[in-house]
Amino acid sequence: MKTAVIIGAGPAGLTAAYELVTRTDIKPILFEMSGDIGGISKTVNFKGNRIDIGGHRFFSKSDEVMNWWQNILPLQGKPSKDDLIVDRKPDLPEGKNRPDPETENRVMLLRSRLSRIFFLRKFFNYPISLNFTTIKNLGIVRIFKIGLSYCKTVFFPIKDEKSLEDFFINRFGNELYKTFFKDYTEKVWGVPCTRIKPDWGKQRVKGLSIKKALVHAAKSIFFKDTSIDKKNVETTLIDQFFYPKFGPGQLWEEVARIIQENGGEIHMYSEVVDINCSENNAIEIGIKHTKTGEKRNLSGDYFISTMAVKDLIAAMGGQVPDQVKNIAKGLVYRDFITVGVLLKKLAIENETKIKTMNDLVPDNWVYIQERDVKLGRLQIFNNWSPYMVKDLNNAWIGMEYFCNEGDELWSLCDKEFSEFAVNELVKIDIINTSDVLDTVVIRVPKTYPAYFGTYDQFHLIRKYVDKFENLFLIGRNGMHRYNNMDHSMLAGMAAVENIMNNIKSKDNIWDVNSEEDYHEEK
16 A cells, blocks of 8 residues: 655644545654644634644635535534524524534534724724724824825836835735834734735735725625625635634544544654655655654655745755755744633723623734733633633633744743733733633744745755655645645645646645735735
């Protein structure tokens, strides 16, 4: 039997393995360096309260991906716990034998989306829209400047977009860019927008503009689209999405179970330290168990890698040309810290008309634009799924920080970081210290592959690795591309298609998330 060695048990690697065990006679053998299934799409269980690392809306413009998810976890057919508590009637699609989330665990929920911006200690729509609340919060003078700046951009756009700053200004105008995009983006990446390539914007918000946001807002006044298929809606503007009952990790743990039941292998705490290749093929990998230190080698017919490109090239050793080695060494990653905070309640009040449990603010995410704190985003897990929270009388939130491994934030011990984070929320009037019940700190290195450093030479790395006919690079870190979960899955599917059809070119894999009409925000 032929074997496919897969490095990494995140969405891309698990999707590829699932496709192999369900569609071919090739045996997948997965190696995961951590003890977790799902990569950054894992779910952490802290004393019965579940944390979604980064927040994962299960939405895609790919029918294949949407159907794939529902095949693993069927969509709910009856109201969820919070629907019942607040007497909400969700618009569930018709279908027989759909599971009841109150009695069954293998279920995908249909959730309403609301993300807002917190700026000037006030809430703004996300994406920003020109409505009464925005005008009231910003003031007529600022609104006038934004409008004038946008008109200037319409008539005199930047012809050659050399940076992310140019990209944003061309779509939103200089004033709106400085108000709502500049500071937050620089929180995420830790460098000025002028140093980031415009590729990031082209992959993440390329379909969004002021014009499209206004048109969508106008349509929403007169027509409410309750369908699941939102192919003609910019992803940033979608109003509902799928979500596993117990968070994204539940789906990937179920996928891992199916892979193993069908003969695939998954080895945890296994770090790939060597990759040996001939002129045109990968031959074997060297694996070190991160707990015991035991080493072994494994050969295979196909190799699928989701490991960070910097580490992949280092593992390939002396055979790699010096130029490619140096480019790989210069690739930059942004790291991520989540602080889970369990609270009696939030201090900030729900001033919307949306009914929620305990009258919490109804947001999934809150983008923190305040310049006097380092906090980037805030998740309210109660609103993602009521089953993420052990006691629904409490508020369970995730504070998201972007940093570099080893920097001042990263180097704080967990106790210091928890205190720092809680104090930031108190400072901007979202919580009171007396309401804090518990905290936990979770660190995730190499979460965001960056579009600076030596990224502008990445095509030379791609040219080098693509010559190995049986080596396939997929996933966010595997491709050094800010992919979403569905993009990573599509890359995994494309790799398996190539293996099944003996296709040597990797172009179809690299083409994932490069289409001008496909985007997502996170």
